[in-house]
Amino acid sequence: MLKVFITDDHELYLEGLVLLLNRQPGIEVIGSAFTGESLLKQLPNKDIDILLLDVHLPDIGEEELLLKIREVQPTLRILYLTIMRGTRYIHKLLKYEIQGYLLKNTNITELTKALETVAEGNKYFSKEINILDTNQDFRNTVTIEDKKVDEILSKREIEVLTLICKEYSNSEIAKKLFLSVSTVETHRKNLIAKLGVNNTVGLVKFALKNKLID
Secondary structure, three states, rough: EEEEEEOOOOOHHHHHHHHHHOOOOEEEEEEOOOOOHHHHHHHHHOOOOEEEEEEOOOOOOOOOOHHHHHHHOOOOEEEEEOOOOHHHHHHHHOOOOOOOEEEEOOOOHHHHHHHHHHHHHOOOOOOOOOOOOOOOOOOOOOOOOOOOOHHHHHHHHHHHHHHHHHHOOHHHHHHHHOOHHHHHHHHHHHHHHHHOOOOOHHHHHHHHHHOOOO
């Protein structure tokens, strides 16, 4: 029986995924967590074959979390399941010897295949992101040509992105959208992470390419 632990900060998605995987022959979800802190607390007491992990968690950065996971369970197999499609972002994680990276638009058949592949000691990466193409520039790329912007970003994130591109400051955006400055800062960080860009210039390029601004 393949023992899987899942960490994702979207409660409904997590609960649905637990139910779905538990219905698959040979797979058992032995635990789940909504935050990195919860995951780290449970790790020492769990016999896990594969950790199914979202890239962005609200309470800890992805690299810091990976380092702490490796301190507790150095050989744990980690398969990322996320909406974040930036290839630069994936390459940043590869140096931590992750075993796979799968997009959340996958189906249960591919997810099961990915889990089985990783369990056998191999690696599995989404076919939609060709991370092995060394002729591709991974420093600042977003591969969402086959997806609509509103499938990648929430309505609020699109609003924040549009205002960022119009050179509004965080405090100005907060006032305009009736948000706290810290919430706007979080949205800005999430946008950079989701789109796999480095800074505001990358956000502007994305918005122009996808006709969010003129």
